[in-house]
Structures are given as structure tokens and as C-alpha cells.
Amino acid sequence: MHAGLLRDLEKLLGSSSVLFQPEDVLLYEYDGSVEKGRPDIVVFPTTTQEVSQIVKLAVKDNVPIVGRGAGTGLSGGALARIGGVMIVFARMNRILSIDPENQRAVVQPGVVNFDLTLAAEPHGLYFAPDPSSQKSCTIGGNVAENAGGPHTLAYGVTANHVTALELVLPDGEIVRVGSAQGDAPGYDLTGLFVGSEGTLALVTEITVKLTRKPEAIKTQLAIFDSVDDAAETVVDVTARAIIPAACEMLDGWTLRVVEDFVHAGFPRDCAAVLLLEVEGLAEAVTAQAAAITDVCKTHHAREVRLARDNAERELLWKGRKNAFGALGRLAPSNYVLDGVIPRTKLPQTLRHVREIGARYGFDICNIFHAGDGNLHPIVLYDPRDKGQFERAMQASAEIIRYCVEVGGTLTGEHGIGMEKAELMPLLFSDADFDLMRRVHDACNPACLLNPGKIFPLSKGCGEIRIRAKSSSRPSPS
Amino acid sequence: MTSAASNFAARLASAIGASRVSADPAECTEYAVDEIVPAAVAKPSATEEVAEIVRFAALEKLALIPCGNRSKLEIGMPPSRYDLALDMTGLNQIAHYDPGDLTVGVDAGANFNDLAAPLFKQKQFLPLLVPFYFESTIGGIIASGLDSSLRHSCGTARDFLIGAEFVDGTGRLCKSGGRVVKNVTGYDLHKLLIGSLGTVAVITRLNFRTFPAPPASRSFVLSFSAPRDALVFSNLVERSPIRPASLDLVSPRLIELFVEAEKNSSQPPTAALKGEFPAGSWHLCVSVEGSPQVCERASREFAELAASSTAKPAQFVTLNENEGAGLWHYVSQFISFLLEACPLTAIFKITILPSRLAPLLEQLRALADQASLPYAVLARACGVLYFSLLLPSDEHESLNSASLQPLAEATSAVFSFCTSENACAYLPWCPNQLKRQVNTWGSPRADFGLMRRLKSAFDPQNLFAPGRFL
Numbered sequence A: 001m002h003a004g005l006l007r008d009l010e011k012l013l014g015s016s017s018v019l020f021q022p023e024d025v026l027l028y029e030y031d032g033s034v035e036k037g038r039p040d041i042v043v044f045p046t047t048t049q050e051v052s053q054i055v056k057l058a059v060k061d062n063v064p065i066v067g068r069g070a071g072t073g074l075s076g077g078a079l080a081r082i083g084g085v086m087i088v089f090a091r092m093n094r095i096l097s098i099d100p101e102n103q104r105a106v107v108q109p110g111v112v113n114f115d116l117t118l119a120a121e122p123h124g125l126y127f128a129p130d131p132s133s134q135k136s137c138t139i140g141g142n143v144a145e146n147a148g149g150p151h152t153l154a155y156g157v158t159a160n161h162v163t164a165l166e167l168v169l170p171d172g173e174i175v176r177v178g179s180a181q182g183d184a185p186g187y188d189l190t191g192l193f194v195g196s197e198g199t200l201a202l203v204t205e206i207t208v209k210l211t212r213k214p215e216a217i218k219t220q221l222a223i224f225d226s227v228d229d230a231a232e233t234v235v236d237v238t239a240r241a242i243i244p245a246a247c248e249m250l251d252g253w254t255l256r257v258v259e260d261f262v263h264a265g266f267p268r269d270c271a272a273v274l275l276l277e278v279e280g281l282a283e284a285v286t287a288q289a290a291a292i293t294d295v296c297k298t299h300h301a302r303e304v305r306l307a308r309d310n311a312e313r314e315l316l317w318k319g320r321k322n323a324f325g326a327l328g329r330l331a332p333s334n335y336v337l338d339g340v341i342p343r344t345k346l347p348q349t350l351r352h353v354r355e356i357g358a359r360y361g362f363d364i365c366n367i368f369h370a371g372d373g374n375l376h377p378i379v380l381y382d383p384r385d386k387g388q389f390e391r392a393m394q395a396s397a398e399i400i401r402y403c404v405e406v407g408g409t410l411t412g413e414h415g416i417g418m419e420k421a422e423l424m425p426l427l428f429s430d431a432d433f434d435l436m437r438r439v440h441d442a443c444n445p446a447c448l449l450n451p452g453k454i455f456p457l458s459k460g461c462g463e464i465r466i467r468a469k470s471s472s473r474p475s476p477s
Numbered sequence B: 001m002t003s004a005a006s007n008f009a010a011r012l013a014s015a016i017g018a019s020r021v022s023a024d025p026a027e028c029t030e031y032a033v034d035e036i037v038p039a040a041v042a043k044p045s046a047t048e049e050v051a052e053i054v055r056f057a058a059l060e061k062l063a064l065i066p067c068g069n070r071s072k073l074e075i076g077m078p079p080s081r082y083d084l085a086l087d088m089t090g091l092n093q094i095a096h097y098d099p100g101d102l103t104v105g106v107d108a109g110a111n112f113n114d115l116a117a118p119l120f121k122q123k124q125f126l127p128l129l130v131p132f133y134f135e136s137t138i139g140g141i142i143a144s145g146l147d148s149s150l151r152h153s154c155g156t157a158r159d160f161l162i163g164a165e166f167v168d169g170t171g172r173l174c175k176s177g178g179r180v181v182k183n184v185t186g187y188d189l190h191k192l193l194i195g196s197l198g199t200v201a202v203i204t205r206l207n208f209r210t211f212p213a214p215p216a217s218r219s220f221v222l223s224f225s226a227p228r229d230a231l232v233f234s235n236l237v238e239r240s241p242i243r244p245a246s247l248d249l250v251s252p253r254l255i256e257l258f259v260e261a262e263k264n265s266s267q268p269p270t271a272a273l274k275g276e277f278p279a280g281s282w283h284l285c286v287s288v289e290g291s292p293q294v295c296e297r298a299s300r301e302f303a304e305l306a307a308s309s310t311a312k313p314a315q316f317v318t319l320n321e322n323e324g325a326g327l328w329h330y331v332s333q334f335i336s337f338l339l340e341a342c343p344l345t346a347i348f349k350i351t352i353l354p355s356r357l358a359p360l361l362e363q364l365r366a367l368a369d370q371a372s373l374p375y376a377v378l379a380r381a382c383g384v385l386y387f388s389l390l391l392p393s394d395e396h397e398s399l400n401s402a403s404l405q406p407l408a409e410a411t412s413a414v415f416s417f418c419t420s421e422n423a424c425a426y427l428p429w430c431p432n433q434l435k436r437q438v439n440t441w442g443s444p445r446a447d448f449g450l451m452r453r454l455k456s457a458f459d460p461q462n463l464f465a466p467g468r469f470l
């Protein structure tokens, strides 16, 4: 298959940078989601020029292309839905420059998120977007998904920290958008390409802002005997406009599993905890922490613990950031959702999620960015039981529908990808799809770049409709 | 007016109601852009009417320009065609406000002040005190893409606009984003509306994340004889643990204009500009927001910095909240003071990395001196420079290309210099006669082609403000 293309790619990159044997490409048919899609060829370019050449070669043969960072994505974004060439950015992983004076860094897309923070640390700086997967996910993947993280509550998501991009368009053209400073005359193209899930262009270089470390940090663990009280606390913290740097929630039995796994010091007998962090000037932080303790107490917190030192703080965060990994101990498989609701609707939504779980017979637990209303209900199921998988997907769709009903949205940070494409009509009209399609076509007219993503199959490019096997996800109806 | 024009006005009136359309020449003149007068004005009062008007324009191939309160209509190149003004001020309601979620949604035609008032009641605000904000609609503020002093702490609209509804060039109502503070569903099309000057779509609704009002604030004015010293000091402030809310540098000429404006004003702002500003000095204006303790600490630390720094301010003035409000009023409205004092002004917005602000400014001053043109500057520490060249004018002398020649030449020189320095530059304000000689968008950028394609995706027939951009 694609013998000529394969030969050309090997000539361009060398045979050690091209995989095509079924057992080799098998590794790339998954990402962090429950979807599958196998590429025919996997390539590892090291320069922008190579990426451009690869794209030109593939397009000449009418072969689809998909970009891939670390493959930690949770919506099937990095999967080759209809086969083709997968461009893995793992070898474009150089930090090209760090400019402490201007608080900027220029990186290749394959740089791992946390590696940038490590490199910036000697200058008292760090890269603010901190997805829980930050030790493995790439900045290219963060840009494509517009990734968030616990601390994006105060500091904003990836889009707020990217000032310029170098792109390879689906015809191989290399274009720079934005500026190192950030503002550029005309339309905010950087703003459009960040979060476009690799469907408009491939990103080959990224200019980001680095953030100065705060003078003081206080981390509190608030322990509750009822999920409702924890949720009401979040509502009240927001309403009083305290704006912590992070406000994360973990509920009952998630906690116990995490505790068994990480020994973070989470009490095993409570219903929920909030992990709250405030950052800034020492004076401000002390006052904010006190205000937060107050709110927690008002809502019957059993205890509010202040991390005494950095070690204790890091342990609490280790518990939070490794929580997903720990869940593997509970059930053979789990499905992580990613809905958003107005923060005032948090208590009722969590109650509703519990009720849906009960109705479908699943345990649904929650580990999420409570401060910005970004829910991550986690449905535990056994994939060997086909019926269970289907029911888990139905329960999940019902939860997402509820998020939309209360004024929220389908995804806060994981993206639409393959998994939520069929839910898009819950929010968007035909007119919206037509416009999105025209914007898509302005960049990616032949639909060869990451086909079968974001758009429901019925609204996608004609050829994709025929070639794609339908998604395992349920439709909105 | 041509009869074809009056015909389309009559047809439009029969489609959306006579009271919503005017072809009265006097009224149309009020909607002129760069002296080009539209043949009719449409005044929709509902989103569906906006869509209908756009469909009508598409059918009749009419060029239209969406307008708010028309305070910034002259930004951009003159329209190449302009048949219909679309006055959006009839869509002016607050659609939803959820103070507990810190989110608000508002119709594009609502006045900034009408939105600010209910937010203020809940101790919240939107950091959009851009030039002319008090006479602006929200839609106009976003479409003009201007920044405010608070961008230092709050960012620009791209950081807090969370969703929008708009009518595209096919006359259909579309949306992107939503009402929640975190959202990656679909393309962020609303980001393209910021600074689009009405060229991609007619904005009908905007959703924002709001900001809690700080419990207290304090401002400081540090005066330096050399701008370089002021910028060195500003760098020290940035590196201190204090995170200022605003950090702007005001040139000698600009502060003189503020003082003069205050003298002549019948209605000075809430508080007078406090202090004597040493003549010929550059003034670093800093504000700090937070608890009273935080403000206290900032006062102490800035005083220490001023005493220990090699870049010593000649004067260090501390302003309380009320006095600060006076200062920031002037700083936020610097464009209007400049234009009032000197109508023949070319104001560039130039962006560059902060460390290169000082050398860039030095070169630009040299350039102005060479051209024998006075200049005024407002520089934001984050790397934004508003540089204005002032052409002294004689009211009685009629303007022609010869009298504008020095300004035209200096403008081209500024553009080519910025290009050579890898700085981004465009010219949001200048006498409209100058637009015959220079392109206000400066040197073409490599991404203009992509922008053009996106403009066509939104507006396939090029109905919206054709010629204004690209």
C-alpha cells in the first residue's frame, strides 16, 4: 500500500524514521481515549522543512495526514481515522530558546510540557499550562487541544500563553502567525489555530510566554463529609471572587484508591476533598487562605489542612495528578468525561451525575477542575463486556447532555476529536457547521489533514463519510 | 443619491419596516467613513433583522459597514465600496449575567457604560477601558481590538472573551465558544472578531468572563529625564514580587496635553491630575491593586527601588485611589486628547519584545527629529508602543497632499524601520487624506494571505467593509 509514497518518505527521512510494518504501526493506533485508528505509515521528522516535504508527498498521493505528540489525548485526536501517514513530533523536541528577560521561550512541538518548566526554572520562570499529563504530553499537543490544567483557573489555558506559531499548511506551505510579543496587525490567527485539534495546520514551532514564579504559595486540603458541601464551597469561593490559583475536587472512593496508591495524606473516610491553592504576594496569600478557610468552615468542612512545607504540598499534588493512573486499580477500564458547566450549577450537576450512575448501574467518581466548572466524571466499566461498554457510553452522553442543558459545553480541555464529534449538534446549528466547514476548507481544502475529527460524520468531507468506520460514540438523540 | 440607491433603501424598508431604514442624506452623512457616505442606514432591533439585512445586502451585492456609536469608524483603510450603514445600537440588552459564575453576555450594540453599571453593583468589571470606551458600544470595542492599561494584569479581549454570536456573510446567525469560562468545543471563531473592524461578520452578542473589583488600589507616577531610565525602572518593577495592574510610560508631550486638557475642560474627571509634572520628563505610571496591605507594601518597595536603583526618578508621586482614577482616565483616553490637540496626527501601534522597547523608541525619536515633527508616546511595559507624529496645522490652510508630505514621508520611514527591526506596526489613526499616500496596515505580512482566505470563508461575497483591511 502506498509503495511509491513509502519509498519517497524513506528517501527523504531515512528508513529509520519511517515505520510501516503492521506490528510497528500497531503501537500508534491508540491514544488516551477509547477510540482506535491505525496509520499505514508513521514518520518522525526532525525539521520544519521535512514536515513540509512529507505533507507535499502525502498530498500528491491524496493520502491523509495526522499529527501526533505523545498520544496522551483523550478524544481520539491523534488517531489515523482513515489511515494514512502519521507525523510523530517526538524527535522535534528541542527548546530553541529561552529569553528570561522577555519571559518567552521558542520550542519545537515535541517538547514535553514539564521539560519546558524544568528548563525555565533556573530563571525563576515556568510554563503555566499544567495538564495533569504534563510529564508526558507535548506542547504541540497542548496547542492543538488548547490544554488546561489545575492552575489554569488563575493563569488561563494554553491559548493565553501562546504568542506565535510556525505552521505547515496542508499544501506544505510554511507560514508564521502572531508575533513574539503577541499582538500583530489583523486577525488573531494564533487564537484560531490554538485549539483547532490539528485539523487546520501542523504546528512546527511555538512561541510561549513564561510566567514568573510567585513569591508565596499556600496549599490547603479541605475535607468534607458530603459532596454537596464541597460543591457549595466551590460555588461560594467563586461568588466571593477569591479566585484561587487552583481549586480541584476529588470525591469519596476516588480518594481512597488514590490514597492507597500515592499515600498523599487524603483521609480515607470522607466524602470529598478540595485541593485549594493561592499564590501571590505573601500578604495577599495569607488573607486569601484565611478567606478560603472561612468559606470551607461555613460549609461544614470537617477539617482544613494547610500544607506545612513544600514536601507536603508536592505530595498533595502528586495525589491529584496521579489520580487517573490510580483508578486502573479499581476496574479494568474507565472512561474520563470532560464537560463544563457554569460554576453556580455545580452542586445540582454532581447530584445529577450520581443519579445517572445509579440508573445505569455504574460507579461514577469525580476528579476535576472544580474552580472553572470543568467536570471529569469517570465511568468505571469492564470493556470485555460489550453491553457494559455501550451502557457506559450512553451514561456518558447523558451527562454531557445535562452539561449543555444547564448552559455548559461539551469539552473544557480534552477536545472533540473523534469521540465527541457526533455530539456537536447539541450545540451547533447547520449555519455554524457551514461556517466552520468554510474556515476548515480555507486552510485544509482537500480534507487530508486529520480527517474525521471535530465535525460529525454527516457534516464532514464527503470522502470521509464513506471511508470512516462510524465512531463508537453515541449520537446526541 | 442615485436612484438605484434610493430603490434599494425602499426595498429594504419594505423588507424590515420603514422605521428601520433611512436614506435621509443628512442622516447618512453621520455614518460617513473617511468621507464616504452610505446611501442608507439600517437600524435593526433584533438579531433576526440583522440577518435579514445581510441577506438583503448579499442579494443586492451591497457593501455594508456595521457601526456602534461610531467613535472609531476611521480605523483602517477607506472602504472601497460603502452602500449601507448597519447601526447596531438597537441591539443593546444584557442577555445574561451570572455574577456567581463571573460571566456576562451582552448584545453588541449595548453601551459600555450600560454594562459597566450592573457589573459595578456586583463589585465586578471588564478590563475594557480602551480609548473612547465611554462613548463606545461593546461590539465596537471588540471589533476595534484596542487594548487598555489593565492588559498588564488582565490581558486583552482574547483572554476574556469566551464566546460570541454573529451574522456571517451569507446572512446566517452563527456562534462560537459559549458562556462558560473554559471551553474547547469547536473552532474559536470569536477570536477572529477581535480587531476585525467589521470585516468578517456582524457581531450580535458577546460573552465575557468578568473580573472581581480589587478591594483597594494605589498608583504611582515616577518621572525620569530619559525614557531609557524609565524603562530600566519599569523592568525592575516587573521583576519585583509585586505584580502591577498597569505599567505605562507617558512622554513629556503627552502629559502636557493632559494638563492642558484639564485646564480647558469644563468637566474634569472625578479627580484632578495631581502633582506638578517636571517639564521635559518621561512619566512611568504604575498601578497596584489588592488589599490595603498589598498597596502599602508596593509603596514601600517602589520607594526603596527608587532610592537604590541606578535609574533614579527625579520625582516620585503616590496617588490614592481617587487621584489614581484621574490619572488613568487621562492615560486611557490619550488618543482623544492627542486628536483634539492636533488633528493631523499619525498614531502608530507598534509591538515588540519589551527588552527592545528602549532602543526602538530612541530610533523613532531620532526619526521624528529628522523630519522636524513633534511626537508623543504612550508605551506599555509589555511591549506595546503608541507612537504619534504630530503635524502642526494651520486651521485656515487647506489640506492637500503637499502639506501632508512631511507626515507621509515620516510615516513610511516609521513603517520601514519597524519592518527592519522585526516589530509589528500599523497606523490605527491618521488624517484620512494620508491614506491616499500610505497603507495604514504597514508592510504586508506573510500571514495576510491566510487572513484573506479566512475573510472569504466568513464573507464570501466581500460585503463587510470591503477595502478596510487587506
Ligand SMILES: Cc1cc2nc3c(=O)[nH]c(=O)nc-3n(C[C@H](O)[C@H](O)[C@H](O)COP(=O)(O)OP(=O)(O)OC[C@H]3O[C@@H](n4cnc5c(N)ncnc54)[C@H](O)[C@@H]3O)c2cc1C
Binding pocket: A031, A032, A066, A067, A068, A069, A070, A071, A072, A073, A074, A076, A077, A078, A079, A089, A109, A130, A131, A132, A133, A136, A137, A138, A139, A140, A141, A142, A143, A144, A145, A146, A147, A148, A149, A150, A197, A198, A199, A201, A202, A203, A204, A324, A325, A413, A414, A450
Ligand atoms: C492522565 C491524563 C491526564 C490528563 N490531564 C489533562 C489535563 O489536566 N488538562 C488537559 O487539558 N488535558 C489533559 N489530558 C489530555 C492530554 O494530555 C492533552 O490533551 C495533551 O495536550 C495532549 O498532548 P499530546 O502530546 O499527548 O498530544 P496527542 O494526543 O498526541 O495529540 C493531540 C492532538 O494534537 C494534535 N497534534 C499533536 N501535535 C501536533 C502538532 N505539532 N501540530 C498539529 N497538531 C498536533 C493531534 O493531531 C491530536 O489532534 C490528560 C491525559 C491523560 C492521559
